[in-house]
Amino acid sequence: MLDVDALNGRLLFAIPKKGRLHEKCMELLAGADIQFRRDHRLDVCLVKNHNIALVFLPAADIPSFVGKGNVDLGITGQDVLQEAQMQQHVTEVLPLSFGKCALQVQVPEAGPIQTVEQLAGKRVVTSFEVLSGEYFGKLDEKLNLAGDSKTNIEYVGGSVEAACALGLADGIVDLVESGDTMRAAGLHAIATLMQSEAVLIKSSTPKHESLDPLIKLITARIAGVVAASKYVVCEYNIPRAKLHDATGITPGRRAPTISPLEDEAWVAVSSMVEKKRVADVMDELVKIGAEDILIFNLDNCRV
Numbered sequence: 001m002l003d004v005d006a007l008n009g010r011l012l013f014a015i016p017k018k019g020r021l022h023e024k025c026m027e028l029l030a031g032a033d034i035q036f037r038r039d040h041r042l043d044v045c046l047v048k049n050h051n052i053a054l055v056f057l058p059a060a061d062i063p064s065f066v067g068k069g070n071v072d073l074g075i076t077g078q079d080v081l082q083e084a085q086m087q088q089h090v091t092e093v094l095p096l097s098f099g100k101c102a103l104q105v106q107v108p109e110a111g112p113i114q115t116v117e118q119l120a121g122k123r124v125v126t127s128f129e130v131l132s133g134e135y136f137g138k139l140d141e142k143l144n145l146a147g148d149s150k151t152n153i154e155y156v157g158g159s160v161e162a163a164c165a166l167g168l169a170d171g172i173v174d175l176v177e178s179g180d181t182m183r184a185a186g187l188h189a190i191a192t193l194m195q196s197e198a199v200l201i202k203s204s205t206p207k208h209e210s211l212d213p214l215i216k217l218i219t220a221r222i223a224g225v226v227a228a229s230k231y232v233v234c235e236y237n238i239p240r241a242k243l244h245d246a247t248g249i250t251p252g253r254r255a256p257t258i259s260p261l262e263d264e265a266w267v268a269v270s271s272m273v274e275k276k277r278v279a280d281v282m283d284e285l286v287k288i289g290a291e292d293i294l295i296f297n298l299d300n301c302r303v
């Protein structure tokens with residue numbers, strides 16, 4: 001059992017307890033060396049090596065816990081942050097480069113409705129009542145739909161894609177990443193409300209200013225883990241005469257490291273390169289005469 005007094009003075013850090021963001025958050029905490037043991041079924045646990053307690057909550061509840069100052073720091077999606085209308089009470093500290101998805105209006109691929117204008121005034125099922133309400137509210141206004149003619153937005157908690165097939169809706173608003181769930185349900189997207197990714201958030205009016213240095217430390221550590229997942233180190237040898245072209249291809253984050261070699265006509269270059277660009281970068285380096293190109297993954301870094 002948790003000793004409630006043990007929470008006093010600790011930084012409370014909310015983590016999604018399940019779903020798409022949970023595993024990634026566990027990896028981030030491990031990378032930032034935030035050590036804890038979560039007892040079975042307990043949603044609050046003390047961190048062993050910092051003055052922090054982790055609170056495991058549904059991702060959709062985290063914005064209001066942080067916004068109201070019940071917890072100091074949290075990880076959640078930008079989509080649920082906007083849905084909870086907590087943007088004024090919560091500061092986005094750091095985008096985390098995972099949990100990327102889009103909130104989209106979807107309709108049956110083979111059905112009669114193929115535009116949002118055609119869908120306006122009909123039945124829309126969603127877990128995002130607020131954002132859908134805003135979106136279709138504006139559309140209803142533009143199309144002069146009033147009273148009973150307005151779009152009917154209905155809330156469901158999950159498996160939103162089933163609503164059209166079950167005859168509950170003419171269209172839905174839900175999250176799309178690969179599009180597999182949407183396509184499997186015979187739906188396709190006709191509009192995008194927003195793009196989203198996971199973010200580290202803190203309360204805009206923190207209750208305990210003494211915790212500020214700890215928030216900065218945790219933020220810096222998590223930023224290091226996120227950067228390490230986005231970059232690799234690229235090392236290669238290049239004729240000195242081609243160095244200018246080479247550093248144009250691999251400029252690094254601040255500047256590349258250049259080291260002399262025994263053979264004075266050549267230098268070695270070491271530089272951070274974005275993972276998603278690495279194949280193109282290697283092709284370009286080969287083209288200008290680079291040799292011995294090596295790519296190293298980063299476990300962690302500070303940038």
Ligand SMILES: Nc1ncnc2c1ncn2[C@@H]1O[C@H](COP(=O)(O)OP(=O)(O)OP(=O)(O)O)[C@@H](O)[C@H]1O
Binds near residue numbers: 158177
């Ligand atoms: N398919 C997806 N790809 C990427 N990110 C997603 C996806 N689905 C949801 N997310 C992100 O994860 C957040 C939490 O959603 P998720 O559905 O994982 O949680 P949940 O609904 O609490 O869990 P579950 O669906 O398992 O009941 C969303 O607000 C969104 O930011």
Ligand SMILES: O=P(O)(O)OC[C@H]1O[C@H](OP(=O)(O)OP(=O)(O)O)[C@H](O)[C@@H]1O
Binds near residue numbers: 157159161
């Ligand atoms: O485009 P895709 O890669 O298929 O991902 C989209 C699906 O992911 C989420 O569902 P989740 O797995 O959380 O299930 P849920 O609907 O029960 O919440 C979301 O609600 C979509 O259904």
Ligand SMILES: [Mg+2]
Binds near residue numbers: 019158
């Ligand atoms: Mg879900």
